[in-house]
Amino acid sequence: MILIFSNKEDIHPTYVIKHLKAWGVDFFRFNTECLLTDYEFSWCCNNDGCDFKIRNIHNQIELSGRQISAVWDRRPRIPQELLLPNENEEINKHILGEALGFLRFLRYWMRNIYSIGSIVEDHPAASKMLQLSVAKELGMHIPDTCFANRKEPVSQFATQYSNVLLKPISDNDVMLEDINQAYSFYAKKVPTEALLQQPDMAFSQTVSFVQNYVDKAYELRITVCCDDIIACKIDSQTMEDDKGKIDWRQGYEYGLKHEIVDIPEQIKEFCHQFLAKMHLNFGCFDFIVTPEGDYVFLECNPNGQWLWIELYTGYDISKVVAKNLAKFEILPKNIENISISR
Numbered sequence: 312m313i314l315i316f317s318n319k320e321d322i323h324p325t326y327v328i329k330h331l332k333a334w335g336v337d338f339f340r341f342n343t344e345c346l347l348t349d350y351e352f353s354w355c356c357n358n359d360g361c362d363f364k365i366r367n368i369h370n371q372i373e374l375s376g377r378q379i380s381a382v383w384d385r386r387p388r389i390p391q392e393l394l395l396p397n398e399n400e401e402i403n404k405h406i407l408g409e410a411l412g413f414l415r416f417l418r419y420w421m422r423n424i425y426s427i428g429s430i431v432e433d434h435p436a437a438s439k440m441l442q443l444s445v446a447k448e449l450g451m452h453i454p455d456t457c458f459a460n461r462k463e464p465v466s467q468f469a470t471q472y473s474n475v476l477l478k479p480i481s482d483n484d485v486m487l488e489d490i491n492q493a494y495s496f497y498a499k500k501v502p503t504e505a506l507l508q509q510p511d512m513a514f515s516q517t518v519s520f521v522q523n524y525v526d527k528a529y530e531l532r533i534t535v536c537c538d539d540i541i542a543c544k545i546d547s548q549t550m551e552d553d554k555g556k557i558d559w560r561q562g563y564e565y566g567l568k569h570e571i572v573d574i575p576e577q578i579k580e581f582c583h584q585f586l587a588k589m590h591l592n593f594g595c596f597d598f599i600v601t602p603e604g605d606y607v608f609l610e611c612n613p614n615g616q617w618l619w620i621e622l623y624t625g626y627d628i629s630k631v632v633a634k635n636l637a638k639f640e641i642l643p644k645n646i647e648n649i650s651i652s653r
Contacts, residue, residue, distance in 0.1 A: 330633035343387035384428030
């Protein structure tokens with residue numbers, strides 16, 4: 312059986328589950344924000360062994376740890392719902408804190424089960440510093456980068472370029488998301504001259520993440536799931552600056568064009584080597600392709616979004632994910648016969 316750690320609002324599992332149902336593959340969807348309200352569970356250990364049992368009290372589906380063939384760690388959230396809220400908010404916080412501790416321990420206990428989205432590795436793999444270091448080690452082009460909390464090192468870095476890119480460092484915790492922190496900051500292209508005019512205090516109050524601005528012909532979002540690679544061209548440079556040209560995430564509502572494309576073998580090999588270094592089976596890579604045709608690695612989200620690509624292009628990424636989750640449930644010859652629509 313496949314265990315899916317997720318949350319009620321995430322529609323990605325719905326599309327994958329459609330294929331699992333069609334193939335007759337059993338699954339258990341675990342919406343972790345409802346840990347205390349929607350499930351009965353236990354984890355016990357003695358000289359005979361250790362096991363975990365859980366039952367969804369609404370649909371009566373049950374799961375034993377010994378039944379789990381694969382885990383999809385798909386953006387679980389911290390426990391947030393209480394069966395009987397207490398008037399004392401401190402008690403409520405304590406109860407939810409204990410539930411969070413249990414959930415973390417449980418996911419660590421499953422670390423050796425085959426997974427898409429790593430229970431243990433996603434969090435360190437989200438480090439931009441580690442990602443850039445590994446990409447450089449593997450011979451990939453990267454933007455020049457500086458992190459600092461003082462103006463002097465940022466100024467010394469920025470004066471090498473006419474324009475720099477200010478980027479956000481923080482993402483939601485890829486291990487356990489907090490719905491109350493679901494906000495986004497977008498990358499901003501800034502002329503170096505304007506950056507240098509900012510007061511010292513603007514730099515010392517936070518940590519600046521600065522890169523040289525790399526000119527683009529277009530951008531790529533490359534979704535890698537085990538051996539499967541789906542590369543999507545994002546035609547960001549046809550857009551206005553604040554509508555996707557600088558940060559393509561701003562272009563969703565303005566007709567940003569997407570297209571499934573082939574990519575060079577050396578880029579595919581890099582993606583596989585990168586994930587192997589990070590001990591991951593899944594990752595969403597962002598690349599710039601320059602006007603000269605060079606590929607520049609930006610980052611890899613170890614638990615990134617991909618459904619929007621499927622909806623824009625018609626490429627059935629859900630089936631790719633389902634296939635790789637089900638490969639220990641379905642005979643290999645049947646897995647090979649699964650065709651992916653494009």
